[in-house]
Amino acid sequence: MRYAMARRPGRSLRIRLVAATCALLAAVCATIGLVTTVALNAFLAGRLDAQLAAAADRSLVAAGGSPPAWRGTDHKLDEGVNFLLVPGQAAETLGARISDGVLQDAAVLDGAGTPQNVPAEVAAPLLHVPVDGRAHTRTLEDLGEYRVQAVRTADGDVVITGLSMDAVRSTVNRLAAVEVLLILTGLIGAGFAGDSIIRRALRPLRRVAATAVGVTQLRLDRGEVADLARVPFIYTDPETEVGQVGAALNRLLDHVGAALTARHASELRVRRFVADASHELRTPLAAISGYAQLTRRGDERIGPRTTHALCRIESEAARMTSLVEDLLLLARLDAGRPLEREEVDLARLAADAVGDAHAAAPDREWRLELPGPGCPVTVLGDATRLHQVLANLLGNARSHTPPGTRVTTEVIGRAGEVMLRVADDGPGIPADLLPHVFERFARADSSRSRAAGSTGLGLSIVAAVVHAHGGHAEVTSRPGRTAFTVYLPAAPPRPARRAAVLQGAPDPRRPPGRGAPARPDGAGAAHSRG
Structure with a gap:
């Protein structure tokens, strides 16, 4: 009872093995996915920084001049960001000029290579970009994240060049989504496959457990116990863990069977002794009681003490007779003697x-x-x-x-x-x-x-x-x-x-080998105490 109260609810070994395998596989896949995503993000960010450095160099070279002729003379653009029209600048390239700490101009190239002005309030975060020739990340409202680099021109102005990070983020997110989908699909498949493999691997253990359960359902406390079931030989291989358990259980059942055989033999000897002793004691007890009664009823005069002693002899003889009859009845019932039906x-x-x-x-x-x-x-x-x-x-x-x-x-x-x-x-x-x-x-x-x-x-x-x-x-x-x-x-x-x-079935009232059944009204049934 104490063990039942202290025992915590658990799961089967198969479920725990499948869960542990899936958890380990999930951890490995998550680690691989995380490392892959981080590595890809670092690679794409490095390549974007290299592109940004090249674009910043082009912007610095063209920062003070007029719009090049190859962009067309009919194009109108503030001279502050004319460096965006330098050949080689990619779409969504950001350009801005800061003079004396004031944002002068800011624009972004669209897909057709046409600069689009950026409002000052949107480009305000660019005022705080360090002028160190290194790439930094800034988020511009309605434009998204940009990697920007600030350089100083010969006239003291600050020219800022930026490249959008949307392509990097989109690629990394797409890779993460694919990895998550593959991991989930792999875990589901691994769970079903692992469950099938583990179920097959644990089949010998279930056979061992079935053998043990079958033994526990037998009545082992009394009577002759039939040959106890054993674990099949194929599940007792000492080279495997389950085989070791099966072999140990068979050895245990051998010892239990031997002990039960010895116990049954001892019970038979005691039962036979009790039955024989009870049967043999009935005659001398009847003789003692008869002789005591005969002595009291004789013609000889006996004293009161002798009369009392004879009464006690009769009383104790009757009590011992009752005990002997009870022992004999129990011995017959233990032996399975059939009763009247x-x-x-x-x-x-x-x-x-x-x-x-x-x-x-x-x-x-x-x-x-x-x-x-x-x-x-x-x-x-x-x-x-x-x-x-x-x-x-x-x-x-x-x-x-x-x-x-x-x-x-x-x-x-x-x-x-x-x-x-x-x-x-x-x-x-x-x-x-x-x-x-x-x-x-x-x-x-x-x-x-x-x-x-x-x-x-x-x-x-x-x-x-x-x-x-x-x-x-x-x-x-x-x-x-x-x-x-x-x-x-x-x-x-x-x-x-x-x-x-x-229909040919035997009458349940009639024991095997008996003649006519008892009267339906139960008349004639003995009502003695027995």
Whole structure:
């Protein structure tokens, strides 16, 4: 329970491996993409700076002259930026002249090579370009980013030449988009491919896990255990990690199988010993009790002390006989001896048992709650043993509760099962004893006295008999409320049984090898305590 609370929710190994592989691949691709993008940006920026340096040199050479003739005499341009008309200047080349710290003129060449004037407020950032002959980046409103370089002419004016960075930015962005698309596509493809590869690689591990799960579903606490499944030989290769796990699991299962075989053999020896000893003790116990009764009823006069001793001999012989009978019954149930199979009306059985309990202990309040006439509470089983279940539960309540306790017996029919509950308002069962009440020779402490001389086998017989009938027993207890609940499979409806017989299926009421079934009304069922 503590482990379940401390365990954190996790994912399967396959998902974690695929996620780790994709994460590593994504990191590598992102690093490659980032380095590629940065390298391309640096390369394009360097080439743009080289072009800018050449354009600035041309602008400096032509800074003081008039417009060249090869540009045409009909073109009107302020003389301040006539250096833009020098051959070799590319489209979107920016030119500006600053004189005495005042921006005189600024223009940009369009795609046709025609200068377009730039308003002073747009070109204002150019006033702060350092005149150091190096390239700088400036952002001009409505024009975008420019790499600009400022040089000083012979007359002291500052000539600024700039080239647009739109082409560089567009190329870098296009490369980044292509890289992102390729990385995402590659990660998706790698995820599916990796999942398929890892799923195939982990198939032996799933086979090992399936073997372990199959073993955990077996009942290993009692009875003979069939040959435990083993991991196939092909999954036990010691050269692989999964093979090492499979081989280790097979060795573990070998040890477990050997231990279970030894445990079953020991159980058989103990069970045979208990059955033989119980059977052999019945005759001498009957003889002891008979001789004690014969001595007391003889013609010889015996003293009161001898009479008391004989009474005690008879009492202890009866108690030991009851213990021996209980041990013999448990040994037979453990050995899987078949029980009688007939229709048993639990309502009638409960009424008889409660009546017996009331006669035995009239100082307690005995209540019986039965379902209505339209709710059958019939089961297929051994009436004698089922009566013993009720007698043991009522006797347990009688033995471990004080006078005046209310004991309620309920019989409830539900879908496919019948529920039998015996509840009392006594002091309850100690919490440390509650998980062990159905174990053999379980003893209560002083909170539930043993004044009646219980053998400690009554509730274990209840659990064994109920289990032999295909049901189970439960107990809940707190001060003022202790309830033992028995669940038994309900008998199938008679039309269903008749249809099964007509189709050739065996009658579920009739055990193999028996003759005629029991009477439908359940008459003739034994109601002794057994």
